[in-house]
Amino acid sequence: MKKFKILHIADLHIRHNARLFYSTGKKLNNGFILNGHNVVNISDRDVTNQNKNIFDIGSRKLLYKTIKHNIENFKPDLIIMGHVDRLNYETFYNLKKRYSSIRFSQWFLDPLNKNGPDFQKNKDRFYLKYQFCDSNFITTAVDALDFVSPNKTFFIPNPIDSSIDIYRNYESNKPIDLFLAISHGQHRGTLKHDFIDDRVNLIKKISNKISSNIFGYKKNPVWGQKFFDELNNCSMALNLSRGKPIKHYSSDRIASLMGNGLLTFIHEDYKYSDFFNLDELVTFKNINDLNKKLVFFKKNIKLQKKIAKKGCEKAHKIFDNKIIADFIVRKTMQIKFNNKYSWFNE
Amino acid sequence: MNKYLIFRTDRIGDFIFSRVLTQAIKKKNSKNIIDIVCSKYNHDYIKKYKDIRNIYPFDKYDPLLLVKNFLKINNENYDYIIILDGKRRSLFYSIFLKSKYKIAVLKDFRPSIFLRLFFDKYFINTEFNDQYYNFSILCNYLHLVIPNKINYFESHVILKDKYKTLTKGALMLHLDEKWFEELYHHDYKYMNLNYQNFNFLIKNIFKKFKKNIIITTGTRKIKELDKIINLYFQKKNDNLYYSKKYFKKLIFIQKSSFLELESIAKNCKIIICCEGAISHVSHALKVNTIALVNKNNLETALYWTNHMDQVRLVYRDKLKEVCRQINKVQF
Numbered sequence: 238m239k240k241f242k243i244l245h246i247a248d249l250h251i252r253h254n255a256r257l258f259y260s261t262g263k264k265l266n267n268g269f270i271l272n273g274h275n276v277v278n279i280s281d282r283d284v285t286n287q288n289k290n291i292f293d294i295g296s297r298k299l300l301y302k303t304i305k306h307n308i309e310n311f312k313p314d315l316i317i318m319g320h321v322d323r324l325n326y327e328t329f330y331n332l333k334k335r336y337s338s339i340r341f342s343q344w345f346l347d348p349l350n351k352n353g354p355d356f357q358k359n360k361d362r363f364y365l366k367y368q369f370c371d372s373n374f375i376t377t378a379v380d381a382l383d384f385v386s387p388n389k390t391f392f393i394p395n396p397i398d399s400s401i402d403i404y405r406n407y408e409s410n411k412p413i414d415l416f417l418a419i420s421h422g423q424h425r426g427t428l429k430h431d432f433i434d435d436r437v438n439l440i441k442k443i444s445n446k447i448s449s450n451i452f453g454y455k456k457n458p459v460w461g462q463k464f465f466d467e468l469n470n471c472s473m474a475l476n477l478s479r480g481k482p483i484k485h486y487s488s489d490r491i492a493s494l495m496g497n498g499l500l501t502f503i504h505e506d507y508k509y510s511d512f513f514n515l516d517e518l519v520t521f522k523n524i525n526d527l528n529k530k531l532v533f534f535k536k537n538i539k540l541q542k543k544i545a546k547k548g549c550e551k552a553h554k555i556f557d558n559k560i561i562a563d564f565i566v567r568k569t570m571q572i573k574f575n576n577k578y579s580w581f582n583e
Numbered sequence: 584m585n586k587y588l589i590f591r592t593d594r595i596g597d598f599i600f601s602r603v604l605t606q607a608i609k610k611k612n613s614k615n616i617i618d619i620v621c622s623k624y625n626h627d628y629i630k631k632y633k634d635i636r637n638i639y640p641f642d643k644y645d646p647l648l649l650v651k652n653f654l655k656i657n658n659e660n661y662d663y664i665i666i667l668d669g670k671r672r673s674l675f676y677s678i679f680l681k682s683k684y685k686i687a688v689l690k691d692f693r694p695s696i697f698l699r700l701f702f703d704k705y706f707i708n709t710e711f712n713d714q715y716y717n718f719s720i721l722c723n724y725l726h727l728v729i730p731n732k733i734n735y736f737e738s739h740v741i742l743k744d745k746y747k748t749l750t751k752g753a754l755m756l757h758l759d760e761k762w763f764e765e766l767y768h769h770d771y772k773y774m775n776l777n778y779q780n781f782n783f784l785i786k787n788i789f790k791k792f793k794k795n796i797i798i799t800t801g802t803r804k805i806k807e808l809d810k811i812i813n814l815y816f817q818k819k820n821d822n823l824y825y826s827k828k829y830f831k832k833l834i835f836i837q838k839s840s841f842l843e844l845e846s847i848a849k850n851c852k853i854i855i856c857c858e859g860a861i862s863h864v865s866h867a868l869k870v871n872t873i874a875l876v877n878k879n880n881l882e883t884a885l886y887w888t889n890h891m892d893q894v895r896l897v898y899r900d901k902l903k904e905v906c907r908q909i910n911k912v913q914f
Binding site for chain 1: 710711728
């Protein structure tokens, strides 16, 4: 395949000083580069954060100017955008009109779930660029949503990066059984006061027969290498996302859990059984079922390691950042994709 | 139950396409009320749609009518006012109207201050995507689900074709003003159709499709067509003419209303026309259609026709070239 010039506009968290070095934006960026494309980055939120001006509130003009200059100098074949929320609708229209020969694309990771958190807000953010993008990539199954066109919108899983997700927890015995990490927003980093998180109800009911390493409930979440150090102490992990389950959606944490070899538990309504077999991932129906299975796998370490290993290998194979990056580029440039994976919705 | 007022003061083709929105509104709740502000010209046509309750004809040169309609509209307390035509006259008129929610579909973002002040939501009807895609976005803003299958003629009764015996299974050649230079956009390419090369076009169509030909026109007077009628046709009744050479195989139905054109189109097997309201009707009626479009405005043509699976595009050009392209068309 031809190598393209890609302008990737996404938050690369420079201002967070490597606290989020494993972010999805970075993993996708690595994927584009590893696939041999020529990639230039604009970390939009770092741009808007570095310069405060009372005549340019939110640094919108600065960001627009930065993008324009980058396009003029680099002349990209395609522009891939992450959650670029600082630009408004008219600015996106102007960009598309001005550079109509360039293909535009966006990836969007937040839940688009009517029964989930911030539905209207997330939908509006997604829709901001939707009309001007030749392709859109979301982490919820397209057929579970009635407001996106399946011709221009495609599902992508949360990517695993083999240079970031390097641990293989199933290879040794771990001191703690369960790893669980939630947060009230990764940019914020700390827990909000008086914030009601629906996941807490389930966390409170987790059996005390299980030793656990829980962050984001009572304890502040952990970030950076500390996140991996804590995760590396555990053999199993519970993947919890806010709101009612919706087909194929998960927070990006699942990539860290499965990608680092923890036996991962997920609610069956997310339908991850479409991607993984029973001997690769554990699904549960409700809290009783979860507790039963946690206790079972705590006792059956051999089986626990076997499933974790198979799940990790499969996840690295099908959720690989290079594959997902390739999918994004091919779909946007309308190039046929020969490989078939269970998550493609063609 | 919600009350919607839709501004669609442009051409019939635009209104026909907007049926996706009215259908979506009715699909959400059959008790929803839809009223339309339209041009005086389209008033009679839109009146035939049963799911449209009130029609307010709009004429910017008729201040009395504007005031009368203004008072009527403001008494209705609409939930939604939707500007679909993107015309400034509609934007300005609507800012004085009462409604809970105002949304505008625009051609550009001017006047931006008005838009920001008076509209809850606005978005551009861009040609980056086809119309259907843009309407799906509009439906989303309105929390409506756009129908997958566009049934423009739901709630609409098509007139009986009084020439049914002549038109059944024929080819309809719609010669409106878009065929003739100086009667439409000056920057369009024209087919230089005239009384001298008219026979060339007809012979080509006969040869390619082997069907009777029904020539139709709009209500506008076109001098070149009068010449053609005088030379090649003989009058049968009011607006019906038979060919002097081909008799019933080539007939001319002059000055038909849009409702009459619709009924003729329904009976025909193939339609040849310039892209516009007729191609929207033919798409709705699922009749194979050759639509003439401007090559330089292909983006615009695709914006209108991309979703029409039985429409084939032919570029506007000299008549000889148009005939050559028509000969290559496959359905």
